[in-house]
Amino acid sequence: MIEAKKISYQDIKALALKRIRNKTWPPGSIMPGEVELAGEFGCARATVNRAMRELADEGFIDRKRKAGTRIKASPTRHAKFTIPLIRDEIESSGATYRYALIRRDTPKTPDWLRARLALSLQADVLHLKCLHYAGSKPFQFEDRWINLDAVPKAAQQNFEMTGPNEWLVQEVPFTDVELTFSSMNADLQTAELLGVSEGAALFTIERITWLEKRPITFAKLYYFSGYQMTSRL
Amino acid sequence: MIEAKKISYQDIKALALKRIRNKTWPPGSIMPGEVELAGEFGCARATVNRAMRELADEGFIDRKRKAGTRIKASPTRHAKFTIPLIRDEIESSGATYRYALIRRDTPKTPDWLRARLALSLQADVLHLKCLHYAGSKPFQFEDRWINLDAVPKAAQQNFEMTGPNEWLVQEVPFTDVELTFSSMNADLQTAELLGVSEGAALFTIERITWLEKRPITFAKLYYFSGYQMTSRL
DNA sequence: ATTGGCATAAAGTCTAGACAAAACAGGACA
DNA sequence: TGTCCTGTTTTGTCTAGACTTTATGCCAAT
Numbered sequence: 001m002i003e004a005k006k007i008s009y010q011d012i013k014a015l016a017l018k019r020i021r022n023k024t025w026p027p028g029s030i031m032p033g034e035v036e037l038a039g040e041f042g043c044a045r046a047t048v049n050r051a052m053r054e055l056a057d058e059g060f061i062d063r064k065r066k067a068g069t070r071i072k073a074s075p076t077r078h079a080k081f082t083i084p085l086i087r088d089e090i091e092s093s094g095a096t097y098r099y100a101l102i103r104r105d106t107p108k109t110p111d112w113l114r115a116r117l118a119l120s121l122q123a124d125v126l127h128l129k130c131l132h133y134a135g136s137k138p139f140q141f142e143d144r145w146i147n148l149d150a151v152p153k154a155a156q157q158n159f160e161m162t163g164p165n166e167w168l169v170q171e172v173p174f175t176d177v178e179l180t181f182s183s184m185n186a187d188l189q190t191a192e193l194l195g196v197s198e199g200a201a202l203f204t205i206e207r208i209t210w211l212e213k214r215p216i217t218f219a220k221l222y223y224f225s226g227y228q229m230t231s232r233l
Numbered sequence: 234m235i236e237a238k239k240i241s242y243q244d245i246k247a248l249a250l251k252r253i254r255n256k257t258w259p260p261g262s263i264m265p266g267e268v269e270l271a272g273e274f275g276c277a278r279a280t281v282n283r284a285m286r287e288l289a290d291e292g293f294i295d296r297k298r299k300a301g302t303r304i305k306a307s308p309t310r311h312a313k314f315t316i317p318l319i320r321d322e323i324e325s326s327g328a329t330y331r332y333a334l335i336r337r338d339t340p341k342t343p344d345w346l347r348a349r350l351a352l353s354l355q356a357d358v359l360h361l362k363c364l365h366y367a368g369s370k371p372f373q374f375e376d377r378w379i380n381l382d383a384v385p386k387a388a389q390q391n392f393e394m395t396g397p398n399e400w401l402v403q404e405v406p407f408t409d410v411e412l413t414f415s416s417m418n419a420d421l422q423t424a425e426l427l428g429v430s431e432g433a434a435l436f437t438i439e440r441i442t443w444l445e446k447r448p449i450t451f452a453k454l455y456y457f458s459g460y461q462m463t464s465r466l
Numbered sequence: 467a468t469t470g471g472c473a474t475a476a477a478g479t480c481t482a483g484a485c486a487a488a489a490c491a492g493g494a495c496a
Numbered sequence: 497t498g499t500c501c502t503g504t505t506t507t508g509t510c511t512a513g514a515c516t517t518t519a520t521g522c523c524a525a526t
């Protein structure tokens with residue numbers, strides 16, 4: 001008789017996953033309760049609880065008090081990929097990172113931006129355009145707007161040596177981020193900056209950051225043609 | 234004197250985050266150990282442990298046995314967005330989902346695919362082209378390859394009524410996924426299928442799925458022009 | 467039938483204590 | 497000097513038990 005050694009929450013996770021996959025616990029059904037499983041595996045309920053909690057976090061099951069734990073019909077897989085600082089992204093590919101400020105001004109806040117960030121009528125913004133290079137090639141064009149109401153000290157910063165993203169991450173805490181990925185044809189100006197032909201398909205990210213409901217910054221990032229973002233889950 | 238009631242791991246998380254943000258515990262430094270914190274908050278070490286474990290999962294701190302818990306210099310934020318089934322994505326936008334199979338064949342396995350999936354020389358594949366509509370508009374063009382070695386019963390399936398993704402999710406378990414996002418100009422054929430002009434910028438996703446090292450399927454998904462993928466974190 | 471309330475079942479959390487595992491530091495020894 | 501061993505510290509995990517919270521289903525009163 002093989003000794004059972006000790007059972008970890010990871011073992012239970014793996015076992016439960018196996019039962020979900022081979023439909024011992026079919027999709028849509030309720031699996032045994034924590035007490036029962038703890039009995040079966042000969043461990044404490046807390047151990048089962050942790051395993052199940054993680055499976056729920058990972059989207060395989062739904063748990064409700066009193067109702068029990070139900071196998072999801074179609075597991076919600078969620079990609080969980082890291083958003084690296086652009087400097088790190090470039091340097092980790094082996095290339096040298098270089099940054100250039102193209103333009104810095106404080107225009108009248110455009111209406112689309114005010115609407116997008118729910119800014120008040122008198123909110124001032126700082127507008128920056130920058131290029132990030134990998135070696136000698138343009139890698140990303142950044143069109144950035146900073147809410148000076150929320151980040152007044154950005155007005156004192158010239159951003160000639162340090163990119164706004166790097167500066168903001170160091171200086172301004174944030175709590176919420178919205179990312180929007182899309183694709184667009186390069187207009188003439190962007191094409192020239194990135195060194196591609198007009199109409200080339202560009203991968204773009206829009207990024208809005210808040211600190212507890214207060215909008216901090218809006219950035220539109222245009223990547224060079226051919227950029228790929230990969231994530232494993 | 235206000236009674237402290239009870240302290241939950243969430244309170245501790247929030248408090249720790251506040252201290253990280255306001256630099257009570259500056260980036261790069263070591264924060265107090267679990268025992269010390271448990272003393273300060275008047276709770277059990279397990280409670281502190283859970284709070285800290287979650288903060289570590291979320292990328293704010295690094296924990297190492299013996300070395301202690303260190304505040305990350307630049308917190309690794311990771312986007313965690315759900316990959317919905319395309320039917321759900323379309324229906325939740327209020328439109329009617331419609332599916333059409335364009336082509337189904339079993340060609341000689343192309344070399345690029347064999348290389349990409351690390352397939353053996355004699356592996357057979359099923360090749361499908363499909364369109365997914367939102368109402369009357371093309372939403373996504375799907376170019377799918379299925380490894381018949383790993384999923385032999387796919388050969389019996391005609392895929393005329395049900396899309397391969399929906400079928401695979403129901404029938405074939407998987408353990409690993411790789412997603413690659415990029416952008417490309419529509420070629421003539423794809424443009425016609427999606428009802429856009431040639432050269433339009435398309436958002437594309439490549440998706441490879443494995444079951445424990447065995448490649449299951451490769452899909453290239455071309456979205457209509459203007460598609461946006463948004464995630465909040 | 468419909469509503470309201472109550473008992474109960476299940477997950478969620480906390481505690482106090484124990485042992486395990488990793489990683490580092492310092493000493494013994496070749 | 498370098499290598500190995502051993503002790504110590506800190507996080508990682510587990511246990512057994514208790515209490516809390518939330519949903520649900522049932523029963524009674526409208």
